[in-house]
Amino acid sequence: MNSLTFNLDAALSVEQINQGSTRATRTKLYQLVCYQQVTLEIVNLNKIQVIATQETKLKKMAALKIKGYNIFRANRPSRGGGGLAFFIRDVKYQSIDFSQDQSSDLEIQGFKIFWRGKPLHIFNVYLSSNQSHLPTNFSNFTDKNTIILGYLNAKHNIWRSSCNNDRGEDILQMMDDKEFMILNDGSPTHSSFICNTFEALDTSITRADIFSQCT
Numbered sequence: 001m002n003s004l005t006f007n008l009d010a011a012l013s014v015e016q017i018n019q020g021s022t023r024a025t026r027t028k029l030y031q032l033v034c035y036q037q038v039t040l041e042i043v044n045l046n047k048i049q050v051i052a053t054q055e056t057k058l059k060k061m062a063a064l065k066i067k068g069y070n071i072f073r074a075n076r077p078s079r080g081g082g083g084l085a086f087f088i089r090d091v092k093y094q095s096i097d098f099s100q101d102q103s104s105d106l107e108i109q110g111f112k113i114f115w116r117g118k119p120l121h122i123f124n125v126y127l128s129s130n131q132s133h134l135p136t137n138f139s140n141f142t143d144k145n146t147i148i149l150g151y152l153n154a155k156h157n158i159w160r161s162s163c164n165n166d167r168g169e170d171i172l173q174m175m176d177d178k179e180f181m182i183l184n185d186g187s188p189t190h191s192s193f194i195c196n197t198f199e200a201l202d203t204s205i206t207r208a209d210i211f212s213q214c215t
Contacts (some may be wrong), residue, residue: 012091012115014050014122016149016204042174049091054126054151054202058082074124084109084124096121104135118145120210125150127167130145134170140176147206147214157202159184172204181211 037079051069058064060075069087072095076082084107096110111121124140125148127134134154155161157169159182175181182205188198206214 013048013109015048017053050148051087052124053085056085077213121146123148127152129153132166149204160186179208180205
């Protein structure tokens with residue numbers, strides 16, 4: 001289980017988690033809850049208000065509860081794997097509806113809060129490694145006052161991956177075009193014991209105009 005944590009102007013604390021290889025069976029669901037209980041100890045200590053998780057791999061009927069959190073899920077409708085979930089507490093928010101783009105593998109969910117009198121959009125995204133490039137509809141979610149948390153299978157040495165891939169280059173170009181900045185601190189978020197590699201496949205990005213308020 002991989003995580004990134006940051007605070008927004010000391011008023012909103014957010015953690016991103018990729019659930020990785022956990023599967024939506026009864027045993028694996030129990031493991032997911034156990035992992036989340038360990039995470040809950042960490043988020044309570046750091047007063048985390050929003051947790052964004054990717055690859056939850058939960059079936060529609062699978063129950064998941066964490067004390068004190070509202071759970072906002074986006075399960076895959078027609079096939080296994082993938083899946084997203086927000087765990088939110090002590091924040092007034094409005095969920096954002098997305099129409100399913102059948103031509104894209106991009107999974108996305110989001111919500112809106114009001115911060116400093118302006119709307120702030122927080123998106124949780126997952127993109128499998130089936131396609132080498134970033135889908136064109138990704139740029140639709142890059143408005144002002146936006147934070148994007150995601151497991152995008154994108155590699156670039158800018159966020160200290162061991163190599164660059166096409167998707168990493170696409171994200172870097174999008175960030176340049178849309179005035180986004182990376183929130184990653186250089187820590188690896190994925191490890192392979194077989195290959196003995198450490199990568200930063202989870203990326204958190206935000207608009208440059210609010211970057212200085214994210215720590």
